[in-house]
Amino acid sequence: MELLANLGDGFAIALSWQNIGLALLGCFLGTIMGALPGLGPSNGVAILIPLAFTLGLGATPSLILLTSVYYGAMYGGRISSILLNIPGDEPAMMTCLDGHPMAKKGLAGEALSLSGIASFVGAFLATWGLILLAPQLVKIALLFGPAEYFALFALAFMTLGGVSSTNQAKSAFAAALGLGLATIGVDTQTGVPRFTFGEVHLYDGLDFLVAIVGLFALSEVFIFLETRHGGSDAAGRKLTIGKLYPPVSMIRQTTPTMLRTSVLGFIAGVLPGAGASLGSFISYSMEKKLVDKNGTFGTGDPRGVAAPEAGNNAAAGGALVPMLALGVPGSGTTAVLLAVLLALNITPGPLLFSQNPDVVWGLIAALFIANFMLLAMNIPMVGLFTRVLMIPSRILMPIVAMVSFVGIYGISGSTFDLLVMIGFGVMGWVLRKLDVPLVPIILGTLLGNSMENNLRRAVTIDNGNWWTLIDSPLSIALWAIAIIGFVLPLIVGARVKAKMHQRRDEEGAISD
Amino acid sequence: MSDRIFGVFGMILAVGYFFAALAIEESFLSDAVGPKAFPLIIAAILALSGAVIALRPDPEPHWPALGRLAEVAAAVVVLILYAEMLPVAGFVIATAFAAAYLAWRLGSGPLETVAVGAGTSIGIYVTFHLTLGLSLAKGPLGF
Structure with missing residues (x-):
């Protein structure tokens, strides 16, 4: 009952004109960003953060705007997967497998609306999962001391490395690089400057928003310049949608698939280190094993369209659970959302639920509202978004670059930050070429300070005894999971990951 | 080859970071761990992962002309x-x-x-x- 009361309060907050308007804007922008190859949830959200921030939006409205973008991108990604066989963002890559064959058979409209319904079911169930699971996780997190938090952060980095890259050493390198960048600036505990080399601008540390926008958004512009990919992927093709509403029998046939994959996707999303891409991947693989008796998967089976879409939307909801309840994001986009909270001086984690219940429940209520908006946008109005696919990237990318600059300049008004952002853009471009994952770098810059503070607090409380880090059963368990999460993919993961990244977006959109 | 160069670069970065960390001036009012320990741990991970990348390189990425x-x-x-x-x-x-x-x-x-x-x-x-x-x-x- 307390839950319903909380949810009621949440709706009271979310149902203001401003918040509804922001959710609508977020859903619209998110669907566009998801639909356009090259712009995905993580770089889409990254571009908008500085803007939400400089416009002086409060915590709840900013989060409503940006999570609506996140949910919207999960919906939008399928449009170009189905119509063009090019995933609009990485989580939508599995939708190509059956969605595009369906479109070739003249069932594009059915595929789009079916996947829209599947997205809705996945996101709807995952939002309920978030409501039910997050408070339980908070109860566990309240038992955490500094040593356990340190172990939890280590776990996040080590499991993220297991999933996000095909090379563990590169993920470890990325994590260390991010943590190293976070140590730049005045030490919060003793007040001595570290790694500033006398540069006054560095005393405050590097602004993680600058790093995020540079790494995610600007590096994308460089990739497009390098490949001179200036046209539109849709150019010269006729995008016919045809009949929009699927027959009832098709919906009935795919319902069990949607329900199963929603649960599976949600679990995949909650797990540390796994995001929506993994959610859609294992959803599709499991359904294929389970129901594909006649070998129709891959030839335009509606269940093969419903499975990955329900899976990736559910995983997006699931990924919010550890971000909100523990303050440790498991995927690229939730890492970017964490940056929003940190930039607004709100520390996610167990205390968020007791100190800022309005933020949590307002956000959850807004997610329900956004989900209905997205259903409306993505089925009857899907024709509007297919037109967006016609925009060539030679027009789009300059806009992306300039909006990134405006956002960062708006925060600080300093040329120095812009130069740092360009530096991160170049770094992001080189690292993406070398297949080094960017998400651990972002996570490192975001969590570095609190990871170090927890380490130092734990050891200081125990009078300089480092063994305190593995002193409690809880922290031993966390370390054990962390080590398994790092080592296991080395043994069994190579095959799965190779398959999962096989169909990667050719412009190399960031893994999520 | 790219990965070998990258790995070596990572190790050089780690060494630079290591010495910069050693050069941090300690304040007389310090906690039990101090401002150097965490950066030194990171330098170790950086060096180790750089070494692994250099010794076991991935296939060559596609570099543009x-x-x-x-x-x-x-x-x-x-x-x-x-x-x-x-x-x-x-x-x-x-x-x-x-x-x-x-x-x-x-x-x-x-x-x-x-x-x-x-x-x-x-x-x-x-x-x-x-x-x-x-x-x-x-x-x-x-x-």
């Missing part, structure tokens, strides 16, 4: 100039030039280049400055 590389380098130079010129020339003028350059290099024709440059710059100015009140760089002409 020299011309495309120059393309990216030129874009970086233009963006740096943009950042430096922003407070001098003002937002609208600087942005129009930078956006037009990017559109041109991505393959727009002359007319489209001008349209993208002017459109992006004025569009952002109207949306973010006039409508939403974000403060942008002011040039000598006031915009």
Whole structure:
């Protein structure tokens, strides 16, 4: 009952004109960003953060705007997967497998609306999962001391490395690089400057928003310049949608698939280190094993369209659970959302639920509202978004670059930050070429300070005894999971990951 | 080969970071761990992962031809100039030039280049400055 009361309060907050308007804007922008190859949830959200921030939006409205973008991108990604066989963002890559064959058979409209319904079911169930699971996780997190938090952060980095890259050493390198960048600036505990080399601008540390926008958004512009990919992927093709509403029998046939994959996707999303891409991947693989008796998967089976879409939307909801309840994001986009909270001086984690219940429940209520908006946008109005696919990237990318600059300049008004952002853009471009994952770098810059503070607090409380880090059963368990999460993919993961990244977006959109 | 160079670069970075960490001045009021320990742990991970990357390289990534590389380098130079010129020339003028350059290099024709440059710059100015009140760089002409 307390839950319903909380949810009621949440709706009271979310149902203001401003918040509804922001959710609508977020859903619209998110669907566009998801639909356009090259712009995905993580770089889409990254571009908008500085803007939400400089416009002086409060915590709840900013989060409503940006999570609506996140949910919207999960919906939008399928449009170009189905119509063009090019995933609009990485989580939508599995939708190509059956969605595009369906479109070739003249069932594009059915595929789009079916996947829209599947997205809705996945996101709807995952939002309920978030409501039910997050408070339980908070109860566990309240038992955490500094040593356990340190172990939890280590776990996040080590499991993220297991999933996000095909090379563990590169993920470890990325994590260390991010943590190293976070140590730049005045030490919060003793007040001595570290790694500033006398540069006054560095005393405050590097602004993680600058790093995020540079790494995610600007590096994308460089990739497009390098490949001179200036046209539109849709150019010269006729995008016919045809009949929009699927027959009832098709919906009935795919319902069990949607329900199963929603649960599976949600679990995949909650797990540390796994995001929506993994959610859609294992959803599709499991359904294929389970129901594909006649070998129709891959030839335009509606269940093969419903499975990955329900899976990736559910995983997006699931990924919010550890971000909100523990303050440790498991995927690229939730890492970017964490940056929003940190930039607004709100520390996610167990205390968020007791100190800022309005933020949590307002956000959850807004997610329900956004989900209905997205259903409306993505089925009857899907024709509007297919037109967006016609925009060539030679027009789009300059806009992306300039909006990134405006956002960062708006925060600080300093040329120095812009130069740092360009530096991160170049770094992001080189690292993406070398297949080094960017998400651990972002996570490192975001969590570095609190990871170090927890380490130092734990050891200081125990009078300089480092063994305190593995002193409690809880922290031993966390370390054990962390080590398994790092080592296991080395043994069994190579095959799965190779398959999962096989169909990667050719412009190399960031893994999520 | 790229990964070997990258790995070695990672190790050099780790060594540099290691010595910079050792050079941190300790305050007389320090906690039990101090400001050096965490950076030293990171330097170790950095060096270790760099070594592994260098010893077990992935297949060679697809590097662009020299011309495309120059393309990216030129874009970086233009963006740096943009950042430096922003407070001098003002937002609208600087942005129009930078956006037009990017559109041109991505393959727009002359007319489209001008349209993208002017459109992006004025569009952002109207949306973010006039409508939403974000403060942008002011040039000598006031915009």
